Structure formats: structure tokens, C-alpha cells
Amino acid sequence: MSFKEHIFKKSLWLFHYGGASCNNCDIEILDCLTPRYDVERFGIKLVGSIRHADVLLVTGSINKKDKERLLEIYKQAPKPILVVAMGACGCTGGIFAEGNTFAGPVDKIIPVDAYIPGCPPKPEAILAGIVKLVNRRNGK
């Protein structure tokens, strides 16, 4: 089992799901790809299709209309899939929590493996979150 874990750890393909966000977190994700932070050194790549994804990165507070899409996307992802709730909106709904269309933080909709708080979380925080997530894997 540990060989599979090792392989899975070395090549994580991210699929980014943007909920009702102010796209600060989305921009920070793209920042991670840029030369200064460059996640490709860890074998992490942003992919365009949920079929190729290993990590489902959810940003933004989920409003009622997003909820169905999030469930749909989660069902379509090939298992094993890790879910990371990113930013204050992802973890708890943040400043938009009392909005009339807020449909609950991400962990009420799909099981979440890791939380990256911050508004927006700095790219260093995102990397730290993914590294923690990957190291914790062998616990599960």
C-alpha cells in the first residue's frame, strides 16, 4: 500500500472549483504556478477536466446554485480524490456566511480532507496546506 501512497504523493493533479468567491483565492492558486512559487517542482499540475483530477480544490462560499454543481463534480471525480477547502469562504463561508443565498460551508456538502484558511491565503500557505495534506495521507 505504501508504494501506491508514495506514487500518489508524488503526482497530484489539481482541479479548481470556484464557488461564489471574490476570486482572490483563485488568483492565488494561479500564483502558485508562477515562477516564484512553482508547484510543478512537487509534480503538482492544474488540469482542465475533472476526470484527470486527484485533488479537488474548492474556493469561495457555496451558494444554493453552486451546491448541485459541487455534488455533481464530486461524483464525477475518479476516486481516490482529496478535497481541499480553500480560503475563509471555503472553510466557513467567511464574510458571506449570512448572505441570503449561502448554502453552507464546503464540509457540509462534501467530505473535506484539508482546510487552508486565510483571505486570501498566501501561496506559501497553500503549499504548506498541500504538503500537510499529502503527509497526512499515510495516516488514513
Add this chain to the structure above:
Amino acid sequence: MKKETQKTINTIIPIGPYHPLQEEPELFKLYCDGESVKDVEWITGYNHRGIEKLSESKTFDQVFFLVERVCGICSTSHPFAFANCMEEIAGVEIPDRAKYIRSIIGELERIHSHLLWVGLAGHFLGYNTVFMWAWKYREPVLDLFEMISGNRNSYAMFKIGGVRRDIENDKIPRMREVLDTVKSKTNMLIGAVLDDPVIHARTKGVGVLTKEDIIKYGALGPAARASGVPIDVRRDDPYAAYPLVDWKVITAEEGDVFSKAKVRLLELLESISIIEQCFEGLKKEPEGAIETIVKEIPAGIGTGRAEAPRGEVFHFVETDGSNYPKRHKIRAPSYMNIPTFKKSCVGQSISDATIALAAVDPCYCCTERMGFAYDYETKEKILNGKDLLKLGQVKTKAIRAKMEQEP
């Protein structure tokens, strides 16, 4: 869709809602005949957070933090417009130093927002080197923001009557040095991007918006200036330090994706010169004089606007003398720019449609703070938005069920 045209429009290409092209959830349904786009339907609502309703339950000071998170990339233009609006109601004049600091923050944000767009435009065209370079040169600007305000994007610098933090004069040399590197890199980017023959082939004559279109749709910002309509709130309705600084509005004529890129890149240089002049102004002003105390906000109505990187941001506030806004209306620039998709995308091929969608630099979360949907002309819907989306994915539910049976 009208019944008879359905036969001609056969493939519906849903771009989004979770498409790597945009970093925000929007569903564009391109009704295409083969490769060329016949019509664009734009369903949204994925980003709607009911900000205007939330704003009514916040005190004026808290509204700045809410309004800052309307949009991540132009996260200082909304507080800017809101501050202008509240100062108009309260009839308050802010000290010059606060004006300079506000303009510096506004222009720095324009720099990092335009660099971001140039990178994304390169990414949409498949030219990832431009994306990496543009975003690499954008990082020092974000470091500056971190130095001034402690956070890379939502800076929380604004307050009614002035600014929350001062920019000490000893920080200015460091900022000047970063701006020089950004200027030289921008010139290099202008050289690399604007003279590249392949980029010319991909962007010249694509997604053209004529002057009449801009006026008809009421489009704003760089998208309007690229078609020869010289509107810019900083010059027409001057606020903060813009009347104390001399600069010029950049316009182009053709109105295609290429001229929009040119306008944005040249505006970058203009912003750098504005900031340098603001540095001179800062030196003359006494340190620390960054706000006038505002006792209470009288009942009344105010309209405030500011020039965001994407165009004019408009805030309307009605106050009833209490500490909470009675009604707060936000209209973001992309709200007026996005309808122009009908004009700029129809008739293009799919790969052009994507870059034409991106050329207006639409910021969906700005538009979405209230959200709207634009529907096809006909009243009666063959399949409403949800069904169309399900069409593509109903099969996978069946598989999921089948997969669950087998272990």
C-alpha cells in the same frame, strides 16, 4: 431556442461553469454550427452572494471590509467608490496626504490587475511563456502591497474621511526601485507581446467593438477606450489626487482584442508615472495627517464612482442618519461590459470566442454581487439551464450507479 433554428444550431459547447479558462464560475453556452459561434447565452448565479443585502446589516466601517471582497483583483476600487460616495453625503474633504495615498493604492492595483490580464490573455492563447513572465513581474507589486498594507490583495486601506495606514516617506525609495523594474519589464512585455506576428494573427480583428457598440451598450473602461471612446472617471469626474497630477487617457481606434491589449499595457506605464508624481506629493505633505474625523453621517443620498482597472465602479448609498446604510447599490464595470459579448463573440470561431470573452477582462464576481442572467431571444425554453447542464452529465450518474454495484 426557436424551434426551426434548432436544427441549424446543433452543438452546444458549455464553456464553464468550471472551465480552466476563467478562474470564476460562469456558464457560457456557445450555440455553434461546427466551429463558428451562432449565439452566446450567459447563465450565471454561481457567484451570487447577496452583498447588497449583507451590506444593510453592517456599520459603515464594516461595509469597507465587505465591499473589498466583492472582487479580488479590483479590491480597492469598490472601497474607493464607496468612500467617495460617503464623503459626498457627509460633505467631508480629506487631507492631501490621504488623497495621494489613495491614488497610489488605486494605481498600484491597476498595475497588478493589468499585468494579471496580460498573463491570462497569453494563457488563453496558449502562450504560457507570456503568462509566466507577466505573473513573475507582478509578484514584486504584490510584495509592495504586503509592505504597505500587510496583505497581498484585500488591503483594508480605506476609511470614511481618509486612509487607515500611512505610507512613511522612508518606504518610498524601496517602492521607487520596484516600480523601475516593473517599468523596464513592462516595456519588454510591450515589445514581446505587441510585435509578435503570431499574436497579431490571433488578436487582430477578433472580437471587434465599434464606437457605436460601445455607446449603445454603455461599455466602460479599457474596452471602451480601445474603441476610441475616451471616457475615464479619473479625468471626467476627478477625485483623490488625480487633479493634482498630470497624466493622459490612452485610447486606440480599432476596438479589437489587440487594441484592448495595447491600451492596457500603455495604461500600465501611465499608472507608474502617476505613482511617481504622487511620491513627490507625499514628500511635501506632513507625515501622519491621513484622515479627518467624521462625527456622524447625516441622512441623505450619495452617488460615488471610481475608475477601476476594468472601468467605472458606481456606488449608490441611501442613509437614514443611523450607523447602517439603508440601501447600498453596487454596479461594477463588467456589468456593462459583459453584454457586449453578444456583439463581439457571435460569428467568431470557438477559439476566437474564448479570447473575445476574455478581452473585456470580465470580472464575474464584480458583476455577480447581485447576479443576472441573459437569455436567448425566445420566451419559451426548450431546456432550461439546469437540464442543459445535466444533459452532458446524466450519463455519468448511470455509471456511478453501475460502478457502485460491482465492488
Add this chain to the structure above:
Amino acid sequence: MTGAEVKQNIESKWSGKISEIGLKSEKRLFVTISPESLPEVAQYLFDDLKCRFITASALQSKRGFEIYYHFSVDVIGLIINVHVVLPESKPEVESLANISVATNWIEREMHELFGIIFLNHPNMEKLISEGNWEEGEYPLRKN
């Protein structure tokens, strides 16, 4: 031409229909007119003054539903706020979407949030409420 001259022109043109007009500051003009004359005034602003439609803000007050249509005369930076008051019982007004396509969406948004009815609007379709709140609900109403 300055803000005051614009005020003069409007006053002379529609003296009957204007119930209140005032220059709040050099760049902010407020005009209250009767709902029936709205299309006419809008036509004048679009064609003669070459105004750009900024947006419209609706609000609910004791007098019923009030709508401010904001127009901008960019050359002199003036904002003209055309103010219309609609009775709470029958919040109806003529739609401007046939005059300018820019107003199409803001009217649909106001309909969705306040329930104000815009007569013969080209496509009064549902807004984002499709997934977020039901048909009859109007989130921004004060009741």
C-alpha cells in the same frame, strides 16, 4: 456647458412634469419626475445630451418604491439622477429597455429583487434566482 445650464434646459423643457429639481453639487443633479414621462425624458437624455446610462438603483421607502436612474454626461463629469416614485400597491413603470439595451439587465434585476414591474420589457426573464430563491420571494423588500 455646465451643470447649471443643463438644469435650465431640463427645467424649461419639462416644467409641467418635474415635481422637484436641484443641483446637490456642481456635478450632481437630482430631478424628480412623474413615472409617465420617464421614457420621454430618457429619450431626451440619450439623444440630445448624449448621456451614458450608468445604472438604476431601486429602494423601498415610506412613499413606496423609488427608482433613481443615473445618467452621466462624461464631458463635464455630471451625474443626472432621474428620480421616480411608484406607489407600493402598484409598482409599475414603463421599461426603458426598448430605448437603450444598456438598461435591459438592470430592470430585470430590480424586478427580481423588489418585484417592480417593467411594462413591455423585451425579455423579462428570470435572473439568477433560478437556483438561489423562489419566484414570489423578493429579498430586498422591507416587509
Add this chain to the structure above:
Amino acid sequence: MTLYFYFLVFPGLLFAAVSGGILSWFDRKVTAWVQFRKGPPFFQPFYDFLKLLLVKETIIPTQGSGAVFLMAPVIALFGATMSAVFILLAAFGINTGFTGDVIVIFYLLNIPAISYIIGAMASGNPLASVGASREIKLIISYELTFLLVVAAVIFKAGMSISLYDIIQAQADHAFIGSLSGIILFIAAIFCIQAKLGLVPFDIAEAETEINHGSFIEYSGSAYAIILLTKYIMLFTLPAFIVVLFMGGLSVTGMGVVYSILKIIAVVLLITLIRNTNPRVKIKQAMRFFFIWMNLLVIIAIVLMWFGL
């Protein structure tokens, strides 16, 4: 037994896949280097492949036809391996005596692209069908040029259609030396760029427009096989170019270093082209190949006829 050895181990599946993986790592490293980035670790292509193969599950969409959907990558892999074997056998100087192998190789190189189309059509996803239609248009456009280039090389090597003879003909001077050889080489490079689906011509799987176009529905081991085919193609096509223009590879002593350098040079050229210009539209790609590239090759043939 040696047949299985040839097909499955030495020039065939295993060898081509491993060297393809290394070249793909080299390609991503150079891209990262051009973009001032550090780039992925050495074993990244193998991690990606193994992860997809072992860890992930495969989802077969019911909208399309499952069987064809799964068969397409296998056919692609078969085509790529076969072409790898034929090219590399001749390249390493083993005379198989199979005279018409250039023609066979030419058709084998087409199988992966065609099987991608079948797979995309079978997946039933509208985005995949758009990707497939673009792939067809791309094939039509670059296939004619590639045929002309191969024909020109045959003509240059004294009308012999056996790869081994072509290499012998280049014993004293490689074809790339002559003027027509250089022009043919440039045309061949662009054809490879399109065949591999790299950036200027990666319209079929334009990641940003129709995300991963024809491969949108593939996941798990099916996508692993496609990735393997891509690695093999990334090795065989440059090898084919090296054989046609630079006099083949050699396994004796110093020759090994030269042949490695030749292949790396070709891959480097492809990567730099990939990084220095954006993706062209399908119309422009077709016009580029139909008019400009064919013109170039015809000029080269005329020059060759004059003996240059």
C-alpha cells in the same frame, strides 16, 4: 523468441517508453527553464503514468460506446510501438531486409492520431467531438506535407524505400548537409510538431479552450495508456527525423553519444518552438500547412532535382 524481445523490450515498448519518458521530462524541464521556473523532478513522467495506472479508477461514460472508448488507447499504443520498432531497428543498423518499411512506418505513425479521434467520438462528450473534428482537420493538413517530405527523402536516397538503405546512403554526408535537406528538415519539424500535438498546433486538445479536447472523458488506466503512447511518440518521431536526415543512430562507442545528442537536439528544437509562440487557430494551421509548407517542400524537391 527474439521477435517478442524486439517488440516488447529492446526497441519496442519498454525502451521507447522509458526514453520517451526521459525526453518528456527534458521537454517539461526546458519549458520550465524558459519560464524561469525550476520544473518537475526527473521521475515525474513515470510518477504520473504509474499514478494513473495503479491508483486511479477508470470511468467509462455510458453516453458513448464503452468498448470502443477503451479500445482506442490500446490501438494507439499498438500503432506507436509498431512504428517505434520499425524505425529503431533500422536506426540501430540492424538490417531487417524489409524493403518497404518507410511506407509502413508512414501509415503506422498515423494510427495514434486516428485512434484518438475514434476514442473522442466514442466518449459522447460535445467538447470531445469538437476536439475530434479539429484533430481530423489537423491530420488532413499536415499529412500531405509529411508525405512529400518522406517522398523527397526517398528520392534523395536513390529511390530506395528501405530505411536501412536510406541510412547507408547518408554514410558519407547526412542529407541535412545539402540546401534541400535543410528545407525538408524544417518542414519535417513542423509536421512533427503537429503530429505530437504540441503548442502551435495543439488545437485538438487546447487545454484552455475545450479543456483537453479529445481526452476529456479519459481517466485512470485508459488515460495512462494514452500518456504512454504520447511518451513513445515523443521518442519515435524525433528518431524518425534523425534517421531520415542525420544518418541514423549507432550503438558503438562514441556513436552512442552522438545519437543521443542528435535526438536531444531535435527535441530541444521542438520544445523551443513550443514555448515561443501561441496556439494558432485551426484555419490558420491548415492554411500554414497547405500553402506554405507544401510550397517549401516543392522548392526543396526542385532544388534536389538540380542536384543541390
